[in-house]
Amino acid sequence: MINLVRNEMLKLLRKKRLYVIILIIAFLVPLFTYAQFKEIQEQREKMGNxxxxxxxxxxxxxxxxxxxxxxxxxxxxxxxxxxxxxxxxxxxxxxxxxxPGAPTFMRIFVENSIDLLLPLLVMVIVADLVSSEASGGTIKLLLTRPVKRWRILLSKYIAMLMSVSFIVLSVAVLSYVISGLVFGYGGWNMPLLTGFAVSGDELLTDRVHIVPQWQYILMEFGLVWYVSVIVGTLTFMLSVLLRSTAAVMGIMLASLIAGAILVNMVSSWESAKYFFMVNLNLTNYVSGMATPIEGMSLGFSMAVLAVWGLAGFIIAFVTFSKRDIY
Amino acid sequence: MSNTPALEVENLTKKIKRKLIIKGVSFTLYPGEVFGFLGPNGAGKTTTIRMIVGLISPTSGTIKIGGKNVRTEFTEAMRHLGCIVENPELYPYLTGWENLEHFAKMDPSIPKDRLDEVVTQVGLQNRIHDRVSTYSLGMRQRLGIAQALLGKPKVLILDEPTNGLDPAGIREMREFIRTLAREENLSVLVSSHLLSEIQLMCDRVAIISKGAVIRTDSVENLLAEQERVIWKAEPLSLAKEILEKETEVQEGLDQTLITLYDEPQLPIWNEKLVTAGVKVKEMRTQLPSLEDLFLEVTGGESID
CATH class of the missing domain: 1.10.287 (Helix Hairpins)
Incomplete structure (x- = not known):
């Protein structure tokens, strides 16, 4: 199994997709750092002397x-x-x-990238993981070797988990290192409030407590990783089902963007909360923002995502091991 | 030729959307034998091959490679098999060596030095560390074969191995396949839609049409039966009259006559023509085209 995963990682690295991802992040972080810097400056000016x-x-x-x-x-x-x-x-x-220091920038950056930017980056890596083998014809060699089909797919899935983790990690590291040049690297222990809950129109504050920023960031990155894995699993499933990488990307992109739009307009359509794409913004529950639909909570959203992810995982494995390859 | 079969295909069928695509195909390959799988495009060659290599699951029937059932003992069966299905598609962004390493890693029973062996065997030493995207089709074909030989298989399956190769490449491939069968006692299954190719490469051949094997025989037997003689003579009508007394005669293109090839009778026919005052300008044997052979064995069924 280790050998199979190594094979997959080698192919992933040779396709140079991961470098592209790092480049994108390394380009975006300075951009946002500058934006943040400008905003702070403006606030300072307002306060005058x-x-x-x-x-x-x-x-x-x-x-x-x-x-x-x-x-x-x-x-x-x-x-x-x-x-x-x-x-x-x-x-x-x-x-x-x-x-704020670099940790605060890091926190704001992931909070804003959890529902669109990160899923997109994950999608770029995962979309062609299986479909490229099908469209390139190499799947015929892969599946006529003395290895059972589910093991081949599992090795690809593990490679997917590893690259998703790598993306999340590089977002953390790059946003910290780059923004630190401007904001300084301190601020890990800054106290933050969490534990807000929304019930109806009311903001419930009875469970609010203070956590140090490093703990807060750890929590948020955990959630970001979770969301990325689910998005990765769903993209993985599409990559198994479709031969064309472009189709995989198209469908995934459409549903992610639909999610971003839906969040702003579905407050009265209650059953929309079972879509995976309106549940991506898990960090909102930590910072205490209002939910798009009533009745959504951190546990609920995580459960919805888990169900989608599990379904995608099962569909991917069942179809891959049974399918006829022409 | 030993008697334990390397590959056994029995009563194979495949139904797609209630339509029977493969209608009970059976054949057997023995060690050291090159077996041709001949049929026009769409006859079911590739579907059958894909079922043998486990890419498509058959609706019914059994396939045994080295005695192992592909369905129930997949990994064991695949250990005995090397194949190229259609084009030799390898990872273009990896080097030839990395491609081989990739596939060798998938079978722990392959020792490390095997890689060098197969590279030498297919003669790719000079370019093996270049990226596959820079390879010519012939080199890719060779790399594909190197990959197929990695696990020291008992059965080698090559789907249209000379497709897209230049004449020199085709000849080289042919010799290579014969050598493998002779020296390594490998059974090779070669599919093709070109009769001439099968004729030069194979010991036995199965003709497949519309999803069924219509004949399995040795190449000599098949061809002897179907070889023809083309006559160019003047005057044509007289020549035809005389030959018709001896055998069946068809009129060919460009003022020619076609008869069956019957070696002992041929000089006698010729003599009769000459004594009757017919000027025989040309007499040559011609292999039937696949199409002719087909029309013959299928009884006038067209290739579609």
Whole structure:
């Protein structure tokens, strides 16, 4: 099996797709770094000559005032207390919450690339994994060797998992290293709030707590990896079913973009939440953004993705081991 | 020729969308034998070959390679098989050597030095470390054969091996295949739609048409029966009259007559023509075209 996986990795490397992916990331990261840099500059200009510490101090006093009012609900009070401790941490540790370091950039970058950019990069690698063997005719040699078909497909699947992991890793490393040149490499321990939940129109804050940024980023990268694997599995299935790599890319691209559009317009179409493509934005649950459709939660989305992924995996293996090759 | 068959195909059928494509094909290959699989395009050659190599699952029938059933003992059966199905398609972005390594890794029983052996055998030493995308068709064909020989197979299956090769390449391929059969005691199954090719390469041949084997015989037997003589003579009508008394005569193109090839009778016929005052300008034997042979064995069924 190791030999088979090595074969697949060799072919992947020789096709030079992975280099292209790295180049794309290495090109995009400086672009976004510059955009982020510009935004911070503009914010600073708005504040004028005021020191950020003064502004933060004002915010803290503001929160304290609201806390001391007797009319607020218990839950809200708890939330405000957490906010207060976060703000105080910034002040004590001399962290400007509006001037982030490389870890913050990294976090923002993955949060924004989880639903489209990363799935696209994954797709570029995975789309021709099986279909290129079919269209190039090499599948005839591959399947007439003394190796069972499912083992050949499994070796390709493992190669897919490895390259997806590699993509996620290189996004992390490149975004950290490149943006660090501008923003500095500190900020791993910056406290962040998580645990928001949405119920109806209300933002539930009873489970909100503070985690250090490194933990937050680790969590988000875990989710990003999970989403990438599912997208990879579905692309893999299409690559088994179709001979043409272009068709695989076309279908995958259409559904990913449809997902991005649907998210903005399906709030009243409840059953749309079972589509895999509206569930890709897992990091939103961590940062506490509103869900596109009511009733969606981190667990729900992960379960929907798992079902899609499993179905894709089974379809791929069953068709591949039974199919007649002409 | 030993008696244990290297490849046994028995009553093979394939149904696609309720249509019977292959209608009960059976044949046997013995070690050291080159077996031709002859038929026009669309007769079912490639479908049959794909079933033998396990790319297509048959609807019914059994295939045994070296005594192992392809369906139930796939890996064991494939150990005894090397094949090129249609074109020798290898990875163009890898070098020849890497391609061989790739396929050698798929069978742990292949020792490392086997690679050098097969490369020498097909004579690719000089270019083996170049990328396959820079290879000519003939070199790809050789690399394909090197790949097929990696596992020291008992059966070698080559689908249209001379397709697209130049005359020198065709000749080289032919000799190579004969050598393999003779020296390594390999059974080779060669498919082709060209009779001349089969004739020069094979010991036995199966003729396939519309999904069924209509004849299996040695090449000499098949051809002897079908060889013809073409006559050019003047006056044609008189020549025809005389020959018709002896044998069946057909009128060919360009003022010629065609009779069957009957070696002992031929000089006698000629003598009769000459004494009758016919000027015999040309007498030559001609192999029937596949089409003729076909029309003959299928009883006038057309090739479609």
């Amino acid at each position: 005021q020191d950020w510490r003064t502004v933060l101090q004002q915010e803290i006093t503001d929160t304290q005032n609201r806390l001391s009012s007797s009319r607020i609900q218990d839950e809200w009070r708890k939330y405000l207390k957490i906010r207060l401790s976060q703000q105080q941490y910034y002040l004590e540790n001399d962290i400007d919450p509006r001037a």
